[in-house]
Amino acid sequence: MTAHTGADAPAPSAAGVPVPPRLSRPRLYEQIVQQLLDHVRVHGLGPGDRLPAERELAQALGVSRASLAQALVALEVVGMVHVRHGEGATLLRGADEEDVLLSAVRTHQDSLPDVIDARSALETKLAALAAERRTEEDLAAIEAALELMERQVRAGERSLEGDQAFHEAVTRAAHSAVLARLMKEIGELILETRIESLSTPGRPQDSLDKHRVIAAAIRDRDPAAAARAMADHIDVVSDVALLRGRRADEDHDGEGRT
Amino acid sequence: MTAHTGADAPAPSAAGVPVPPRLSRPRLYEQIVQQLLDHVRVHGLGPGDRLPAERELAQALGVSRASLAQALVALEVVGMVHVRHGEGATLLRGADEEDVLLSAVRTHQDSLPDVIDARSALETKLAALAAERRTEEDLAAIEAALELMERQVRAGERSLEGDQAFHEAVTRAAHSAVLARLMKEIGELILETRIESLSTPGRPQDSLDKHRVIAAAIRDRDPAAAARAMADHIDVVSDVALLRGRRADEDHDGEGRT
């Protein structure tokens, strides 16, 4: 039964219409998702466990298969279940780690130092992989980006485009879909540090030199050297005004520029 | 009508059955999501713009309303659109700001080797950071996980929980929200390789030894050693049956140890 809304208080009518609290539009599939999560929690189900069959589940919940299917799509999108054709819906995560991913995506509260760490991890690996897997086309793209940087630096610009093109070319040369995806995710966060860094006097030239070293290592198919050069580069880049006074003291390099 | 798969090239047939390319099961709603995104991109739609009516859209795409509804649910879950009852589907984000979750939905094609690369990149960095930033509590958690592994291995189990607890403890010890988030994202993908690896005879003991080395480096606050040990560990783990014959020869790894 149940079906339908079973909803909730609409406009209370109470006061002088301050504003009907943006009345919630309870979608059935959302409620189903909730119930399924409850079910998982109550029964202590974990990764690998299977949900009941769609038909059965739909009947038990008193909803149509179509609506249940929507709920499953929602759960699949957030990586909670994996449904395969003749097999059924399989849990991928446990009950308590429900929506961490979701909330993580929603809250864009990442601090800069953390972003730098992530960038360092990803780009270092990307450089190494690029050195191993690059094709001639990849190399051409990298060197084209290098030339662009060169022109821009010579013209006294900050070479933002060149810098970005370079890193994108390297990412592509690594031929790793997953890493590329992760890079894209932190991409916009990186942008801030990039701009800041390249605005520092003398930095563009430094940066260009570093990029040349990286490119050379990739050209020579030397993964270790590429990784080292990239790590070195990121170190310098991360030493920007934005961070001064944040991690000021403590650890980190102290090595660096050229 | 058309409808249905309209699928794609399955096995290229090339070599001697290196492994049937992890055959993908293209869900219709995923394709629809893709087409809708294309539509948005092509027509340069942005936040506030409205999509055509469901019935119209479904007919135009040659799919049923039910399937289209699933696609809309998927888009809604990732915060791309907002659909209200008598009104229609409203775009919330622009064309190029689809976020990672989306691409994750669209391409369910993450190949194992790629996942390994990503894991290698992230965990290596995590280990290094953990060595730098660990607190006593972090260390205690790591060693507790180690003990759990030990008990499980001695009992002849696969120590899946111990393994996972260990890596989670290290991740926490690194104190990097962004890296943790990225790890979480590829977490479920990693699970496959983890299970596979720990099911190999003798592997749990090996794994335990490797973890001990990593833990020791973190205890001694030696980032370089921690990174090296972790990279080494991931190397071993990635050498699972799932991958044999895929990257068989060639490379593997090769970032900057030491």
Add this chain to the structure above:
DNA sequence: GTTGCCTATTGGCTAGGCCACCAGACCAAG
């Protein structure tokens, strides 16, 4: 001008049905 209703349009959801996929049982040929 304001109010209130009416109706076309749009989503939400259900019902029922067909097809494809998977796994396990079963049987026959080697």
Add this chain to the structure above:
DNA sequence: CTTGGTCTGGTGGCCTAGCCAATAGGCAAC
């Protein structure tokens, strides 16, 4: 006994058809 096939029951994937409910906008009554 082993191997290879077919059969069968169960499960998802999708579709068609249709009713219900919310919304917006026009129009009539006030």
